[in-house]
Amino acid sequence: MDSSPPNTIIEEAPPRFSELKPPLSEDIIEALDRSGFEVCTPVQAETIPFLCSHKDVVVDAATGSGKTLAFLLPFIEIIRRSNSYPPKPHQVMGVIISPTRELSAQIHKVARAVRLDFAKCREVEADMNTLEEEGANLLIGTPGRLSDMMKRMEFLDFRNLEILILDEADRLLDMGFQKQVNYIISRLPKQRRTGLFSATQTQAVADLAKAGLRNPYLKCEADQKSSQLVHLLIENKNKKLVVFFMTCACVDYWGLVISKIPSLKSISFFPTHGKMDQKGRDTALASFTEASSGVLLCTDVAARGLDIPDTFTSHQGPGSVGEGIKGICFLCPCL
Incomplete structure (x- = not known):
């Protein structure tokens, strides 16, 4: 009779935000702790280190995977380490493209929760006069609104932009925004970090990744x-x-x-x-x-x-x- 012990599968515990490499800033860790975010989701654990190391990523991530923090936290760290820190009022350092106004508002809410107080974070649906008077360092919006704003608002400076995020890229393309997305990408400096997040990896998404990302790392669900x-x-x-x-x-x-x-x-x-x-x-x-x-x-x-x-x-x-x-x-x- 076989008396050998049964095989035991030990699953590795997900890392805490405080354990990520390169490390996140202490005040960001504290803000996450206060908001109840201590342990990373798989998407966060894989994506944050790459974006913080100035690498492009393509991520298979459905709603609820924690992807919003996966791109907001690297934005904070990248901006703080940039030569342009602290950014001037009208110096845009990051752009987040989302398919709907509701999702843009949700991302903006999360950004405020993690204390993005060193930079002015604006939804592009906000009053344009306020945007012109006070400026913005991070723009969050739909492709149509963003592309229209970039055509009309010459006072915004994109020359030192550090990071571009395409959230729910499959929906962006399904909703017919490819022309606007391509225009936005064409107006941004090539020396940037780009993250493409999509619930599905279609050929259209793959083509967009080739056009907008340089040597991307692909991370998908298990x-x-x-x-x-x-x-x-x-x-x-x-x-x-x-x-x-x-x-x-x-x-x-x-x-x-x-x-x-x-x-x-x-x-x-x-x-x-x-x-x-x-x-x-x-x-x-x-x-x-x-x-x-x-x-x-x-x-x-x-x-x-x-x-x-x-x-x-x-x-x-x-x-x-x-x-x-x-x-x-x-x-x-x-x-």
Whole structure:
């Protein structure tokens, strides 16, 4: 009779806001504590560190996932660290595009709750005379109102804008706002951080991400990761991609699974991780470097210190997942 103890699955507790890296400011942590926000949702835990590290993100996030704080908190931190801090009254440092006035009002309410008092946060539905007299550092509004305001209000300065957020991007496009969104993006500086949040990842959303984001990191909900990964690989089968997994076992498992999917047969996969022998790791890396297309499957350790032409820039020393990446990345815990 087998007397071995049963397998025990230990789920890692979600991190607290005070545990995120890079760290949030102490007064922001205190404000979150007072408002009852101590523990991050999965979307917040994954998104905040990337935006705070000046990286673009594409996030699969439905209503109720905590996405509003996931982009508001990085905005606060990015502005405080910028060379333009404190911003002048008419110096717009952030723009949040949402599909409806109701959602804009909700985002504005959350922004006030986390004490965005160092910057003037305005809904663009507000009185235009007040906006002209007092200015704004963060604009929140619908695409139609924002694009119209940008055409008529030359007193607002967007030259030092730090962050653009497209909230519920799938709804923005479904409601016919693509022309206005493209206009807004064209008026903003290219050297910015951009976050695209969407409940679904349609082809239209993917096209918008390509137009508005530079080298985005894609984060999706757990139950959608497998299908999203396959979709991403098919859509970029002629490119070089890097897929990060949390463990060596995940690299081995998914390297075997996805290589047997019929629609992915034409793609070359190069698994590598720390439990492989040195020769195997060197061979996988050399083959991926020399290939014109393909997918490197690895753990986050591979994000450090690698130099692959057209895919990576060199980064020495410790860093977060994907530090220095130039190509397309997909973050997969264990799918």
